[in-house]
Amino acid sequence: MTDHRNLQSDLHLIGSAQRKIEGLDKATGRALYTDDISLPGMLHGKILRSPHPHARIVSIDTEEALALAGVHGIVTGRDMPTTYGIIPWTPDEYPLCVDRVRYVGDGVAAVAAVDEETAVRALSLIHVEYEELPAFLDPHEALAADGSSPYVHDARRPGRNGNVTKKVHLEFGAVDERLDASDVVVEGEYFFEGTTHTPIEPHCAIGHWDGVSRLTVWSATQVPHYLHRELARVLDVDPARVRVLQPLVGGAFGGKSEPFDLEFCVAKLSMVTGRPVKILYTREEVFYAHRGRHPFHMRYRTGATRDGKLTSVDAEIVLDGGAYASFGLVTTYYSGQLLCAPYHMPAYRFDSTRVYTNKPACGPKRGHGSVQPRFAFEVQIDKLAEEVGLDPMELRRRNFIGSHTRTVNELRVTSNGFLECLDAVERASGWKERFRELPFGRGLGVAGSTYISGTNYPIYPNEMPHSAVQMQVDRSGRVSVFSGASEIGQGCDSLVAYIAAEELGVPLEHVRVMRGDTDFTPVDLGAYSSRVTFMLGNAAIDAARKLADQVRAAVARHWEVKAAEVLLAGGRALWAPDTERQMPIAEAFNLAEAAFGTLGSTGWYDTPKDVHGDYRGGTIGASPAYSFTAHVAEVRVDVETGIVEVEKIWIAHDCGRALNPVLVEGQMEGSAYMGFAEALMEEHVFKDADHGRAGLHNAPSLLDYRIPTSLDTPELQSLIVESIDPEGPYGAKEAGEGPLHPSIPAIANAIYDAVGVRMDRLPFSPPNVWRALEAARAEGRLGKPAAPGVREGVAGGRPSEAVAAER
């Protein structure tokens, strides 16, 4: 007798711990990444890079390099004189610089040779004459520039400052009036240092022009579709002749989400030499390629009533963009647009300006554009709680925006599990007993956040679906899924397999996923903006249910029952009223093929388009659903050295539904880790003329840049919250970026709980913390802050007795 308790409409596989379909390949060394691929006759390429942060290219002489034995081809900017950019309105870079270099590391020429050593030797034989130009390294200086020396990019209109990439000023409600009428106004100035992704796999690409008509490029990219488009446009090849293959990607985090110089160079060099060409970045090149977190200079004014209700928020932000636009237009909007939940803001204004500087371009890093303002804002909230004498958990609850509502900037919020997140971290961390109660030097801090599950509008305007899959079933009982989504470690290839198995009732091992090839998979826009689970998941459900309907109809006709009574589960088709009546799934597929012909379906997902504000920029930040997160961090601060040790982070995340809790926890832990790393350790900074060569990266190695090792990383505890979103696949929302955000402010707020010192500038490295501790000591502010509600009579609320007691 078959156990049919769970065979009805329950989920069998979705929601439970499953292995990834490529997991064992990764654990046995079989998994292929781009650099693992070698083609017959393949040449190796290298890119010559600018030693100057800002210079005119006077001349490039490649003759001597070309004459070197083993060199097969050299290309320069003049061979690819078409600008590109991931955002269609800001194409401001060439594959190789044509007449001007804009950062140390900007590419000027590329060589293909029989091996890497020969290519490197050839680079030293290319003679470039530069005319150096004054460099802008500081965003405020770049903003104040008057045109007396060339801007980083020429002004688009006369009289404009060419160093300004983008300005956004948006205002919702009576901001000034409400601030004036507020009982309390907290003002703060914050600085978020730039950080970079550092995937362990360096960028790598292989180009192969077949000599007649077809260009194939393998690349470690997060966006094969955009790469496809840009390769065709820049190299002037019919897109129908371009094929992009995406092997498994060894980490990305936003760092591989636009085309890079190497992809154009391998393609062009292959066209020039007639042979396949591979380029693998050195680790140093990865640091210079960057496109990581923008440094943000931020000022916030946050108003509230005496009982802690937010009244008005005013923000001014300067984004240090580096040499090119990258995703900067979006970053500039995101810097303000994504702050309007999980708290209700009656009025909000932000004024954001992105500035070009002569440093590697910044772009999207996990939590694109919203990690920086979230840090500042959640610290502001903590200060506000202190000011009005409330527990910061309670203050956050009081301002909860709710579910199925609109934000002040008119973004539509559907499901919202933020309160459950707060409850979960409060309980797990022992907050009620321990906040403000731990001994001096130890502290707890809380922070919350929200993030998008993809964006409602694509990067280039079009009306087509955001994600699609094709699915077919065959006579053996197997399901084949064709997915164009980008597997970068998050598990999206497995996701479509889980969905196919769930909906069609086949065992997981009978699902094959064909992936990563623009020749035979439908378009998915890429692995960015936390869009994949939501959009690909819905597309896969759509495709699978179309097939399942056909299979059920054929079986029902065979059994002479209603189609709605046929279940597909556990490798069988079953009749719900009496599950004794059943057949192997392969037999069901055969009945369906006999009834309907060869079985294949397409499924797709398109976003809601009418759920945003009617103002310029109102579509940016509009997402089909928002995730919510709360963290509590526990720290230990050594007041003598400034060393902060994060002992534990409790991570509660509303992911809608955890389709595979193991993978969701992995995203939560990885995100919290990455936020922790930015809080304490990472600085993507450059030398100025007083400290070496201007524009040189301060630490372009994994040793010096310092990403956390196993010994540095705190204990992480994941607490999944499921709000079951009405539009998500099985109710799911994103999990890959949201849980990064609160790490940083939670740690800052925990440092305050530990020693009474505010850290408003990142990172909280020993020198920075030590300086803040010294300043506090000099002013008598060092000490355990008072507990909420017991601040009466304590001017400033920061008793200094604790220091004395501690010594």
Place this chain on the structure above:
Amino acid sequence: MRPSTQIVRLSVNGDPYEVGVPTHFTLLEALRYVIGLTGSKQGCDKGDCGACTVIVDGRATLSCLTPVWEAEGCGVVTVEGLASPDGPHPLQDEFDRNGAAQCGFCTPGILCSAAALLQRSAAPTRAEIREALSGNLCRCTGYAKIYDAVEAAAARVAREPPAGRAGERA
């Protein structure tokens, strides 16, 4: 001028190889680009990330910092050699089961460090695991699932030692 080459005899995963490589080649380059064992990864090429870690005579070793001639006469085991004909090494299986490999690029190196650890310490504490893996950077997981996987594998190895070559000497 072309770099001068040399013939090096290597034992990798129990197989003998005789490779002609430039004198400056590292063990990693010989494994990946000459022998064709691409499981070991290059993440930095200067010993910072640990993705190239292999086991040389029972010790976790950075193959990107090891001149290829230094491995001559040693028993080299790479991620491809951890499995036995009967199936994956318990570490490999537990990495898969616990979600310890996200992008998977650091995984081969971490597995080799962990396998070397299990050779010298059958039931490592979490502190010992953290110490043993501190030369392997992972950018995806926050290490939490990796510890879970190593602990689960250690428990299994204690019950039934694998037949693989992790501890093999030349």
